[in-house]
Amino acid sequence: MTMIKCISPVNGEVYAERPAMPLELARQAVAHARLAQKSWAKRPIEERVQLVLAGVARLNEMVDEVVPELAWQMGRPVRYGGEFRGFNERSNYVASIAADALKPIIVEESERFERRIEREPHGVVFVIAPWNYPYMTAINTVAPALMAGNTVIIKHASQTILVGERMVRAFIEAGVPADVFQNLFLDHDTTAALIAAKSFDFINFTGSVEGGRSIERAAAGTFTGLGLELGGKDPGYVMEDADLDAAVDTLMDGATYNSGQCCCGIERIYVHESLYNAFVEKSVAWVSNYKLGNPLDPETTLGPMANKRFAATVRHQIADAVSKGAKTLIDPKLFPQDDGGAYLAPQVLVDVDHSMEFMREETFGPAVGIMKVKNDAEAIELMNDCQYGLTVSLWTKDADRASRIGRDLETGTVFMNRADYLDPALCWTGVKETGRGGSLSILGFHNLTRPKSYHLKKATA
Structure with missing residues (x-):
């Protein structure tokens, strides 16, 4: 059995480890997410938004555990108090714009025609999150994706192996259904196999340039939407x-x-x-x-x-x-x-x-x-x-x-x-080898949904 380990920078010792999920069990988890997505998307948007905010609030209640846990995993001093300010700011902002960002664009509403563009969730969104700001980078996609009606599967970097687990625990305790937001411990081969099998409808990856290339290679030919935030200088x-x-x-x-x-x-x-x-x-x-x-x-x-x-x-x-x-x-x-x-x-x-x-x-x-x-x-x-x-x-x-x-x-x-x-009110995006796509702002919601056009000609007497 492959073990995914976090080697703490504090003392060079194993701080946490989890068994990597076998491919067949991972496929089952994705299937559960796909099955749960339709009913989650049918809930009123305000209900989805409030459940996400409840998950954010529940995570805030865990501050005394989260801050030292982060220090052990990736070395940030406890005096800085974790990532809650940015985590909360981003969550609250996307919650405040969700309804407007996702409302239909009305082209015509007359006696003869209804013409509009609606936003539909992609389906199952896969978030591959990094270790450097493990909560804030994850919430950039997790919060708007769930609010938009997607289900989310998160895979966190091995260096911050406990972060996805803790986020999902907080959201489920706050009332988000278990199959709607899942944390999976996956090795690289299983991750690549799931992507190549078109298991996901959208993938957001934050990490290295080479990691982004690996995601693109695995997704080649699947036409899966990708958001990639890669290197910087x-x-x-x-x-x-x-x-x-x-x-x-x-x-x-x-x-x-x-x-x-x-x-x-x-x-x-x-x-x-x-x-x-x-x-x-x-x-x-x-x-x-x-x-x-x-x-x-x-x-x-x-x-x-x-x-x-x-x-x-x-x-x-x-x-x-x-x-x-x-x-x-x-x-x-x-x-x-x-x-x-x-x-x-x-x-x-x-x-x-x-x-x-x-x-x-x-x-x-x-x-x-x-x-x-x-x-x-x-x-x-x-x-x-x-x-x-x-x-x-x-x-x-x-x-x-x-x-x-x-x-x-x-x-x-x-x-x-x-x-x-x-x-969070501006689109977070990059060019050249920094990647493609964008998160947060209204455009972030658009990237996590797809447009569907309605051209309805009404019957005449």
């Missing part, structure tokens, strides 16, 4: 009129919070030459104030990375950049807890350029490179010189300038004077 651009202190505070937090393990984290920063020296000096001071340590210690502000192999990637990229002329500015003596494994000190690099893997490939760790630029044109060229495109963070007092620059950027979201935030 998000840039910041600090212009000469920026609020320097605000830029440092937000961009350094965006680069290092959650040990840099964020899909929209800031991984490279371009600073106008007039502010460059001051920005670098303030950034080094900001990052040097972290306390690296055990995430269960309330004094810890920077926990370990989720797995030592993730930390090894960051160390490799830094070493490669240094071998090509980059300089590290954070004194390693400030972080004696760096053990060469999952516990990794944050780092700021200068004298970097785009010949270095560190400035082009996803790092996904608490390290950031800073480059000097002369003008907007140079910054735009560098920000677009990347295979990914999720968000960019622009720092200026001129909103018109930010909008003009934004139109030239190959990205899913343009921020001005903020970063690393998912606004």
